[in-house]
Amino acid sequence: MKQLKNAKSGLFLLELIFVILFFSLGSAVCIQAFTKAHLTSQKAQDLSFASLKASETASVLKYTDNTLESLREYFPHIQEKDGNFLVFYNQDYEECEEKDRFYTLHITRKTESHMQTARIQITRLDNKTSIYQLSLRFPLSEAEPGENNISLQEAGS
Numbered sequence: 176m177k178q179l180k181n182a183k184s185g186l187f188l189l190e191l192i193f194v195i196l197f198f199s200l201g202s203a204v205c206i207q208a209f210t211k212a213h214l215t216s217q218k219a220q221d222l223s224f225a226s227l228k229a230s231e232t233a234s235v236l237k238y239t240d241n242t243l244e245s246l247r248e249y250f251p252h253i254q255e256k257d258g259n260f261l262v263f264y265n266q267d268y269e270e271c272e273e274k275d276r277f278y279t280l281h282i283t284r285k286t287e288s289h290m291q292t293a294r295i296q297i298t299r300l301d302n303k304t305s306i307y308q309l310s311l312r313f314p315l316s317e318a319e320p321g322e323n324n325i326s327l328q329e330a331g332s
Contacts, residue, residue, distance in 0.1 A: 225307035
């Protein structure tokens with residue numbers, strides 16, 4: 176009689192171990208799925224932010240004289256380094272000083288005859304990858320009304 180009771184408790188413990196193992200594996204799979212979903216959501220937010228800022232910057236470059244003073248009206252914390260412009264954003268997508276940066280908007284410009292070319296690139300500080308870049312080319316003089324002389328090339332990750 177005593178032997179039968181020990182066999183039942185041993186079987187119960189074995190069953191309990193299998194149930195715990197099953198739930199552990201299930202929770203590991205769920206944690207991975209939630210982590211991947213969070214990372215995908217973060218990438219989508221970054222891409223949305225970057226494409227919006229690149230588009231805004233393209234408009235500002237097109238309709239200003241591209242001097243630091245004229246750009247500062249739209250980007251209060253803009254900096255100029257080696258003829259290029261840098262605008263920094265924090266993790267909440269707000270413009271900030273360089274020491275608080277998480278994202279960097281980098282504007283590279285060139286003037287060729289009567290055309291202005293620019294490359295706008297947004298990168299993340301933590302992995303230094305380009306989130307989005309936009310290349311544009313437009314005439315230096317004002318276009319005639321109704322004429323569309325701007326050329327855009329965009330790339331997102």
